[in-house]
Amino acid sequence: MVHRRTATLSLPALALLTATPLITSCGTTHVGAAAVVGGQTISDVALQSQVKAVRTAQAQTPQTEQLIEATSGLDRATLGNMVFDKVIDRAVRSAGITVSSAQIQRLEADAVQQAGGMGMLRTQLLEQYAVAPGQEDSFYRVQAQAQALARSLGVDLSTPAGQQAVAKKLAKTSQQLHVEVNPRYGMWNDQTLTLGSTSQPWLRQAAPPSPSAVTALS
Numbered sequence: 001m002v003h004r005r006t007a008t009l010s011l012p013a014l015a016l017l018t019a020t021p022l023i024t025s026c027g028t029t030h031v032g033a034a035a036v037v038g039g040q041t042i043s044d045v046a047l048q049s050q051v052k053a054v055r056t057a058q059a060q061t062p063q064t065e066q067l068i069e070a071t072s073g074l075d076r077a078t079l080g081n082m083v084f085d086k087v088i089d090r091a092v093r094s095a096g097i098t099v100s101s102a103q104i105q106r107l108e109a110d111a112v113q114q115a116g117g118m119g120m121l122r123t124q125l126l127e128q129y130a131v132a133p134g135q136e137d138s139f140y141r142v143q144a145q146a147q148a149l150a151r152s153l154g155v156d157l158s159t160p161a162g163q164q165a166v167a168k169k170l171a172k173t174s175q176q177l178h179v180e181v182n183p184r185y186g187m188w189n190d191q192t193l194t195l196g197s198t199s200q201p202w203l204r205q206a207a208p209p210s211p212s213a214v215t216a217l218s
Contacts, residue, residue, distance in 0.1 A: 038177035080195030
């Protein structure tokens with residue numbers, strides 16, 4: 001399973017069976033959509049591009065078979081991350097927060113140092129979180145956004161109370177965005193900020209990986 005980052009859809013039976021992603025909402029048809037978040041479409045093409053990047057990276061490691069087996073739900077988990085990214089983007093914008101490239105780079109630099117080099121960090125991100133090389137900036141942007149959002153709420157993200165406060169804010173934002181997901185990938189849960197059967201909470205994206213972390217992909 002893959003650690004990572006919806007309103008119930010009423011769709012024609014054909015949409016449930018067709019190979020072409022299709023979401024229908026209030027009379028509007030979104031062909032080729034994996035999800036629609038606040039009116040913004042996440043295309044199936046964009047989703048598969050990210051999935052392919054991860055699979056390509058996995059194929060270049062000695063643990064290829066193990067990683068692929070552990071990430072059998074990669075499509076769903078990746079889409080869950082893409083939806084979550086849009087939710088937190090909206091939350092920070094609504095709060096008037098701007099996260100700079102420098103903030104993201106500092107988080108990444110700290111992680112590189114802790115991991116013992118960029119190569120080691122990329123290995124950890126791929127094995128623990130199914131993050132492909134080149135996707136690091138997105139990964140750490142979400143962490144920077146979560147930290148900034150916590151500061152704006154006056155809470156400490158490292159505490160359970162702080163995490164609950166941020167999660168509550170994100171859940172409210174998610175509800176306002178009326179997330180719709182193509183049924184082949186499951187349903188988005190506004191309260192847990194997860195897609196389908198994925199149980200890993202949003203905090204997974206706000207916590208830096210450690211060398212001792214156990215790989216458990218959902």
